[in-house]
Amino acid sequence: MEYDELVYACAVNRIFNYSCDKARDLVWRFSRPSEIFSLNRRELTDIFGKGSHFIDEILNPLQLERGREDVEWADTHNVRIYYIQDSDYPWRLKECPDAPVVLYFRGNGDMNSVRVISIVGSRKMTDYGKRACEEILESLAELESPPLIVSGLAYGVDITAHKAALRLGLPTIGAMATGLDTIYPSFHRSVAAQMLDCGGVVSDFPPKTSPVAINFIRRNRIIAGLADATILIESTKDGGGMITAKMARSYDREVFAVPGGIYDKLSEGCNLLIKESYAEMVTGKNSVRSSLGWKNISKDRDMRAKFLIFESDNECKKGIVGVLYEHKKATVDDLLDRTGFGRGELMTNITELELEGRIESDLIGYFTLKI
Numbered sequence: 001m002e003y004d005e006l007v008y009a010c011a012v013n014r015i016f017n018y019s020c021d022k023a024r025d026l027v028w029r030f031s032r033p034s035e036i037f038s039l040n041r042r043e044l045t046d047i048f049g050k051g052s053h054f055i056d057e058i059l060n061p062l063q064l065e066r067g068r069e070d071v072e073w074a075d076t077h078n079v080r081i082y083y084i085q086d087s088d089y090p091w092r093l094k095e096c097p098d099a100p101v102v103l104y105f106r107g108n109g110d111m112n113s114v115r116v117i118s119i120v121g122s123r124k125m126t127d128y129g130k131r132a133c134e135e136i137l138e139s140l141a142e143l144e145s146p147p148l149i150v151s152g153l154a155y156g157v158d159i160t161a162h163k164a165a166l167r168l169g170l171p172t173i174g175a176m177a178t179g180l181d182t183i184y185p186s187f188h189r190s191v192a193a194q195m196l197d198c199g200g201v202v203s204d205f206p207p208k209t210s211p212v213a214i215n216f217i218r219r220n221r222i223i224a225g226l227a228d229a230t231i232l233i234e235s236t237k238d239g240g241g242m243i244t245a246k247m248a249r250s251y252d253r254e255v256f257a258v259p260g261g262i263y264d265k266l267s268e269g270c271n272l273l274i275k276e277s278y279a280e281m282v283t284g285k286n287s288v289r290s291s292l293g294w295k296n297i298s299k300d301r302d303m304r305a306k307f308l309i310f311e312s313d314n315e316c317k318k319g320i321v322g323v324l325y326e327h328k329k330a331t332v333d334d335l336l337d338r339t340g341f342g343r344g345e346l347m348t349n350i351t352e353l354e355l356e357g358r359i360e361s362d363l364i365g366y367f368t369l370k371i
Contacts, residue, residue: 003064004071008033009083011067013102014206015057018218020098022054027084027101037064070206079180080105092116093225096251100204100222104180107200109171111226115147115294118223118248120241121157121233122266129234129266132258133157134164135285136231141168143294148199150175150226152219153188157233157241162191165199172199175222177215179207202226220244229254229292232279235269242269245279255279256288316341316349321369324359329366 012033016023026047030036037058039047044055057063074081082089082103090111093099105111117140121129140147149165151158153174165172172195176184180203183189192201204222205215220243224230230248232255235241249255257279260267273279280291289295319339323330330338335346350367353359360370 003034003068005032005034006081006083007064007067007071008037009067009102010070010081010206011063012036013100013204014066014070015054015063016101017205018214019054020100023101024084024097024099033083066206073181073207074104077181078106088112090226092227093222096221096225098221099225103202103204103222104206105200105202106180107173107196107202109148109173109195109199111148111173111202113148113171114145115143116150116227117147117288118150118227118230118244119157119161119233120151120220120223120230120235120244122235122239122241123154123156123158124266125156125160125234126264126266128260129157129258130160132282133160133233136282136288137161137164137168137170139285139289140294141170143289146170147228147294148173150223152177152216152223153183153185153192153201155185159188159191161233162188162195166191166194169198173226174199174201175219175226176201176203176205177219178211179203179205179209181207182209182211184211216240217243221247224248224253225251227253229256229288231255231282231288232257232270232273234258234260234266236265237268237272239269242273245273249278254292256282256291258282314349316345317353320346320349320353320367321358324367324369329368331365331367335367 012023012027026036027033041055041059044058048054071081082105084094084099084101119133137149149161149170149172151161151174153159153162153176162172162174174192174195178184180201183192195201202222209215220240224244224247230245230253232241232245245255255278257270257273259271259274259281274281282288319341320335323335323338336343339346358370359367361367
């Protein structure tokens with residue numbers, strides 16, 4: 001029986017769900033996942049070695065039936081399935097050696113957002129941790145291009161990050177340790193429902209997957225792998241947030257930790273990461289975006305534009321910048337009409353402003369501020 005390629009992909013995901021490195025090697029070896037299931041026992045033995053349990057699982061027709069059920073379930077529950085060879089599979093996660101071959105996603109968020117931050121930490125956070133989490137997010141929300149916020153929908157730091165993101169208008173995605181047919185913990189269903197409009201929920205586990213302990217550890221790689229940087233708010237030395245932070249570091253991502261008191265158990269993990277240079281210390285609400293070079297472009301642009309308009313002694317340049325500041329973009333003809341300067345003088349000053357890196361033009365001929 002022939003199936004859609006997505007069915008074969010979901011079957012591979014089920015078979016290799018806890019061996020993603022093997023799954024990745026396999027799917028990159030073949031152009032289509034269906035080719036894997038056309039192999040005979042001898043060919044599979046050449047790949048996996050004699051006695052591998054993966055051989056029997058690939059040859060078991062029930063795996064394809066389960067894959068078909070997964071695809072049908074996704075179709076009827078507004079769930080998008082991303083296959084690792086798809087062009088829109090999250091590119092940051094694809095870089096990770098243990099990335100899943102399939103992701104189930106429900107929501108409207110963009111996992112390929114220009115900026116993505118993961119926030120993790122203890123399920124038993126303090127008021128200090130809550131304040132730190134909320135103020136860091138407030139700072140990130142001020143950016144002209146604010147980031148997508150990723151966490152795990154758990155109690156404590158996770159749910160605080162999701163709720164703060166929703167309050168601030170930031171898109172937020174929760175990575176699940178279950179299938180998307182289950183929101184765990186169930187107490188957070190209402191928050192997860194709100195997240196669907198400006199973010200969503202994601203999992204590499206097929207439906208009907210229970211919230212067993214190992215799955216929470218495995219989902220941490222999704223949280224770390226989706227993001228440019230991971231922020232550890234509070235954690236004991238052996239907390240789950242520590243695992244996520246170390247995963248992020250292994251993926252060559254930025255890691256930040258909020259420091260705490262030397263006698264505070266919930267700060268032991270953060271302080272240890274900072275001491276061992278695993279993480280950069282968060283020194284204030286703006287320190288994360290500053291360290292990442294994420295400037296508040298809109299405010300910086302306003303300040304520099306106003307400075308040039310009011311402080312420059314070149315009236316023509318002041319006029320050009322003033323028009324672009326007010327109207328966002330303009331052609332040469334627009335600038336001629338709105339500044340009142342002649343074409344020769346205007347073009348000379350446009351060229352100087354371009355060379356100074358203050359304005360730029362696109363292929364259509366519109367000038368915009370670059371300062």
